[in-house]
Amino acid sequence: MEGTSFEGGKHVRIAWGITGSGDKLIECVTFMEQLTKKYNLEVHVYQSKEGVVVLKYYKLLKEVKDYFSKVSQEKSSNAPFLSGKIQLGTYKLFLIAPATANTVAKIAYGIADSLITNSAAQAMKVDVPVYIFPVDQKEGEILTTLPNGRDLKLRIRKEDVENVDKLRRMRGITVLSRIDDIEAVVKKNMQV
Numbered sequence: 001m002e003g004t005s006f007e008g009g010k011h012v013r014i015a016w017g018i019t020g021s022g023d024k025l026i027e028c029v030t031f032m033e034q035l036t037k038k039y040n041l042e043v044h045v046y047q048s049k050e051g052v053v054v055l056k057y058y059k060l061l062k063e064v065k066d067y068f069s070k071v072s073q074e075k076s077s078n079a080p081f082l083s084g085k086i087q088l089g090t091y092k093l094f095l096i097a098p099a100t101a102n103t104v105a106k107i108a109y110g111i112a113d114s115l116i117t118n119s120a121a122q123a124m125k126v127d128v129p130v131y132i133f134p135v136d137q138k139e140g141e142i143l144t145t146l147p148n149g150r151d152l153k154l155r156i157r158k159e160d161v162e163n164v165d166k167l168r169r170m171r172g173i174t175v176l177s178r179i180d181d182i183e184a185v186v187k188k189n190m191q192v
Helices: 025-039 049-057 061-067 082-087 101-108 115-125 158-168 181-191
Strands: 013-018 042-047 070-073 093-099 130-134 140-145 151-156 173-175
Touching (some): 013 082, 082 115, 101 130, 101 158
Parallel strands (some): 013 042
Antiparallel strands (some): 140 151
């Protein structure tokens, strides 16, 4: 399906929210670059305030800005006006990957006080599908890689896993178990 496009040559336009998770960030950026090229996607990147901090820390901010056609940084819960664009049908879907435990908890409990959480809430109200790849999906210890290549052991809390399970039961949200699941989402939305 190399170079496939949507609706007579129009691109599938996706809003991609990046939160402040370092875990799986490199993999998400790499995979989104590959999918953008493979499917001729138009991906608009929306970075939370902490997403910008972590992208800088992992030395990925310039790469994201250079690779994707539109990159915006959060100024408030409504600036840039992503929720309005979602409501008007500008985007086929809203992808949040990777999603921090904080973002997951806020969405699970209806808190819409940031660009990413407010946009997810508005997307659900107008039936624009929200796909979330949370990094904290299974209780226990995991190893993640720091920008310097060293491993960091993290303990995933029971509370964080419970919030992910709550998301799974919410109308309008699909929780992705793996980064690779994003490709199936793209294919599905190209056919709709």
